[in-house]
Amino acid sequence: MAAGLYERQVAQGRTASLDMASPDAFGANVGRSISDLGESVDRYQQMERRLQRNEDSAAAGKSFADYRLAASGAIKDMRVNAQPGGAGHAEAVKSYLAQQGQALLDGVTDPHVRRQLDEQMASFNTGLIDSEDTWQRGQRVAKLGSDEKEAAQTGFARIATAGSLADAQRAIGEERAAGHARIDGYDGLNADQKAALLRDFDQGLARTTLAMVVRTDPAVAKGMLAQGGFSNLPAEEIEQGYRAIGVEERRQQAIAEHQAALAKAATREQLSTFDARVSSGEDIPDKDFTQAEQLARSIGDDSGVVRIHTARIKSGVNRQTQGWTPQQYQTEIQRLRAKGQKRTPDEDIYLNQIEAIAPHRTAEFRNDPGSWAALNGNPPPALVQGNAASYARRREWQASVSKTTGQPTPFLQPQEVETFRAQMDESPRARIDVANQLATFGGMTAVQAARQVAPNDPMLARLVVLQPGDRAAVSNGAEARKARPQLVDGKAGAIAQDLFNKRVGPATMLMGQGDVAAAFDIARNLYADYAVKRGIQEFEPELWNAFVHRSLGGTRDAQGHFFGGIGSWGGTNILLPPKLNQGQFEAVMSRMAWKPDQPNAPAWRNGTPMTPADVRKYTPVARPDGRYEFHGPGNVVLRTKSGAVWSLDIGALGARYLP
Structure with a gap:
């Protein structure tokens, strides 16, 4: 294994073993040398060389021991500081030994000792280098194992983070194939080493899969364990898997219960908000009632279902009957009452709601039939100032609605009334402008419209029946009376009042006192305006009757014919219709x-x-x-x-x- 890692530093040759010191070889020979000192110089020199060799040999032995000790320490440090996988470690050891060995040999001068030390060092270095080469290969295998674990963990992360069991199953197959192919492709490993890596990989794959399935679906994990799906894991890990399943099942149950509680609370809040909408009188679409009923049913709120269902029927009644007349309410109530015990629960709710809203709806209808007409697709035509046709259309609309409903319908809408009132408050001139606009209705329609705008002001109702010029004269005359009270106020006013009463007589007996007083005031204003324009300085009774006639709506055409105002029947004074003469x-x-x-x-x-x-x-x-x-x-x-x-x-x- 270590062949070629270390070469001899001294050439091969005959060597002799070093003489070892002994009493015989040292003490006796020394004695003989001393005693035979003179025998031979050669023998003396030979002895000296042997002594020196012994000393050199002893010194070399000590140096070699130091060398071995230093090598052990240096190699220990080299292992600590080695590159990942021990790369280059054996070569570094070889280089170190060669350098240190050469330095050691350089310090030995005796060829015999040098050759002997070189052989010993070669033997030592060969074994040491062989050992470090083995260590380096072991480190490489260990690093390969570590790298393999890291690669495997990267793949296992796909499984651990899978969004579903189906995704995980696909990732498991892909990662197992990739892991086995990777391990099979490693060079320099024997069969046992590859088998160990494959075993570790498969166990890691099983461990990761089990953890993922436990987290995703504990029931599936329990079934897989029971069927031996993770038999390559140690028994203690199988047991841990069962415990983890129990923990996960309890955790998921707790989460589910918490989420259910939150969802139930949120649903109750939604239902509470819906109840508030119902209580506020909001016109709620039927689909919202359907959704609310489903929510109440989803949390087992039976009373809520009944409450919402009842509110739904009531809301439907409210919408359905918006355009009903009082007679329609009564007809429907009588129809449902006649069914008696045959009414369904929903019909009972329906009847109760109609009976509850009928009085209020009837009152609203009678107070404002115009709104009823608008709800039924017949809104009032718009009034356009100065456009007599628009007033005529409104008059026709009022007559039509009144006939349909059987109720007197106001000519003006509430917002129009408010607009006219605000205009009247601006100035006396604005008051006359309002009267001019309302007079466009004509006849009693104008009077009724004026009473809508100013129910407590009889003067406006009298103004609208006057001629346009007379309305302006009334305003001017009011100012003239302030400046010249002698014209028709004070004593003159008392005379005028007496003459007014005699002229009118019983004709105004059905008029309110305020209306009669307004007519008298208008007559005085007309007289004052006339007198100022003609330079009259006092009240002239012979002129008075003409102004009384005009104050009560009387007019005179171009031919001098009087219309409206004061007439007579059977010798008694009466009021003529505005468009009829006597x-x-x-x-x-x-x-x-x-x-x-x-x-x-x-x-x-x-x-x-x-x-x-x-x-x-x-x-x-x-x-x-x-x-x-x-x-x-x-x-x-x-x-x-x-x-x-x-x-x-x-x-x-x-x-x-x-x-």
Whole structure:
């Protein structure tokens, strides 16, 4: 094994063994040499050479011992500082021994001793170099084993980090094939060494696989162990695998329970949020109810399922009935009540919800039929300032909705009312502007719109029935009265009030006191504006009646005919419809007719139908809504057979009867 690693440093030749000191060879010979000193110089020199050789031999022996000791220490250090796998170690030892051996031989002068030391050193070095070469090869095998473990661990990491058992199974097959091919390809290893590497690799593969399967699916790992799937592992590792499976099963169970608890808590929070949405009155889509029911069912919340199902039915009722009229509510309630015990649980919930919302919905409907119309696809047409056609469309819409619902429908929407109110508050001039806009509705429609905007301000309702020029005059006259109170205030005002009352008489008996007072105030403003423009300095009674007529909506056309305002019937003052003059009013009264058997026809107290001739004997008195009641002596008011006050829209009849 060590052949060629060390060569002799002294040429081969005959050698003799070194004489060893002994009493015979030393003491006796010395004695003889001393006694025979003179025998021969040659013998003396030979003895000296032998003595010197002995000394040299002893010194060489000691040096060789030191050499061996130093070599042992140096080689120990070389092993510590050797390259990975012991690469170059044997060569370094050989170089060291050669260098140190040469230095040792150089110190020996005796050829005999030198040859002898060289032989001893060659024998020693050969054995030592052979030993270190063996160590170097062992280190190489050890490094190869270490490198193999590192390569194997890199491959095992693929298995350990696999996302699923299927991925792991594929990685196991690939890594096993790669590992066996790698080990089979190593040079310089004997069969036993390769077998050891393969055994270590397969055990590492099995160990990694077991750990991965335990972590991924403990049940599968338990089955594989039971079927001997990891039989190449030591028994203690098999037992450890079973214990690891138990730990992992408990860990995964704890995680699953924790996750289930978290999920359940999150679901309850979702359901709580959903309940809050229901309580807030939010219009919740049906799909959200379906999802909420599924969530409650997923956590076993049976009461929650019932609660959400009930809320779902109620929500559906709320949406379904948004556009219902009061009659539709009553019809549906009666239908469901009639089913009695045959109602399903869902129908009971449905009925209870309809009964719960019907009163409020009915009140809303009666307060604002316009919103009902909008919900049913008939929103109010927009009002455009200065566009009479837009006001006409709104008037038609109001009439249509009122007829459909059977409820009086306001002309203006809430936001429009607020806009007009804000405008009125700006200035007196703005107040007149609002009156001009509302007057576009015309007739009683304008009055009703004005009462919407200013329910506590009769003046606005009176302004909208005036001519546009008169509305401006009213504003100017109010300022004139402040500057000239003598015109129609104070004593003059008292005279004007007396004349106003006499002129109006019972015509305004059904009007509110505020309306009558507003008409009187308007008459004074009109008079003041007229007087200032014509330089009149005081109240002139003979001019007053014309302003009373105008304050009550009376007008005069280009031919001098008076329309509206004050008229008379049977010698009693009355209010004429805005678009009828005295003659037209009388014509309508003479032409009015009805069937005696009509349920809403006028009747005597005994129920006998009244004829038009009977009715004409009574006085028509205007109401705030524009219709007329008929009054007679002793505060008698004509009624229908059912006892309701009988009234007539004479203005509408005029539009029908007159050309």
